[in-house]
Amino acid sequence: DTGVSQDPRHKITKRGQNVTFRCDPISEHNRLYWYRQTLGQGPEFLTYFQNEAQLEKSRLLSDRFSAERPKGSFSTLEIQRTEQGDSAMYLCASSFTTGGPEETQYFGPGTRLLVL
Amino acid sequence: AQSVSQHNHHVILSEAASLELGCNYSYGGTVNLFWYVQYPGQHLQLLLKYFSGDPLVKGIKGFEAEFIKSKFSFNLRKPSVQWSDTAEYFCAVQGTYKYIFGTGTRLKVLA
Numbered sequence: 001d002t003g004v005s006q007d008p009r010h011k012i013t014k015r016g017q018n019v020t021f022r023c024d025p026i027s028e029h030n031r032l033y034w035y036r037q038t039l040g041q042g043p044e045f046l047t048y049f050q051n052e053a054q055l056e057k058s059r060l061l062s063d064r065f066s067a068e069r070p071k072g073s074f075s076t077l078e079i080q081r082t083e084q085g086d087s088a089m090y091l092c093a094s095s096f097t098t099g100g101p102e103e104t105q106y107f108g109p110g111t112r113l114l115v116l
Numbered sequence: 117a118q119s120v121s122q123h124n125h126h127v128i129l130s131e132a133a134s135l136e137l138g139c140n141y142s143y144g145g146t147v148n149l150f151w152y153v154q155y156p157g158q159h160l161q162l163l164l165k166y167f168s169g170d171p172l173v174k175g176i177k178g179f180e181a182e183f184i185k186s187k188f189s190f191n192l193r194k195p196s197v198q199w200s201d202t203a204e205y206f207c208a209v210q211g212t213y214k215y216i217f218g219t220g221t222r223l224k225v226l227a
Contacts, residue, residue, distance in 0.1 A: 099133060
């Protein structure tokens with residue numbers, strides 16, 4: 001399968017614990033996005049990378065959240081000191097763009113986080 | 117503020133009925149427009165997209181959408197739905213890079 005993959009698919013943790021999610025984008029895709037989706041809502045933008053550079057972070061991304069894409073390939077999203085409000089589906093998407101206006105993002109299956 | 121509105125949160129149709137899902141957006145510039153579908157237990161999949169040109173775009177599985185710039189709308193249509201179209205449908209707008217999604221419409225098609 002050559003789509004976007006995410007690991008783990010499900011994570012249950014206790015409040016205060018740290019968690020890390022991984023996203024492997026489609027090969028050769030230079031942009032990678034993280035979104036968060038809660039029940040009854042559409043996905044909301046968190047952050048994105050152009051190659052290894054993190055170019056934008058949403059206000060939703062508190063100081064407890066950090067994302068990396070060290071070699072411009074896979075990315076990790078870490079949440080420190082998790083809170084119950086962090087419970088959500090975390091989606092990763094990737095795209096290839098040469099900087100023009102046309103860009104299509106392809107989404108992974110998501111990591112569903114439950115904080116007890 | 118940039119936003120996307122999907123007015124129909126839940127839609128129930130019988131097979132063979134026609135479908136139209138509304139999507140309106142607020143964005144002060146040129147946009148790309150998308151419809152994604154999420155079947156039960158699956159990830160978001162692209163149904164169709166509009167970048168420029170013909171405002172009537174055709175997607176997979178018989179879906180189409182029409183971009184009406186003056187109304188800031190990008191409604192999704194299908195002439196005859198099937199039971200297998202039961203899913204959640206999301207409209208998304210892209211300005212410079214990030215997508216802004218609507219809240220989604222849950223479609224249930226009765227066999």
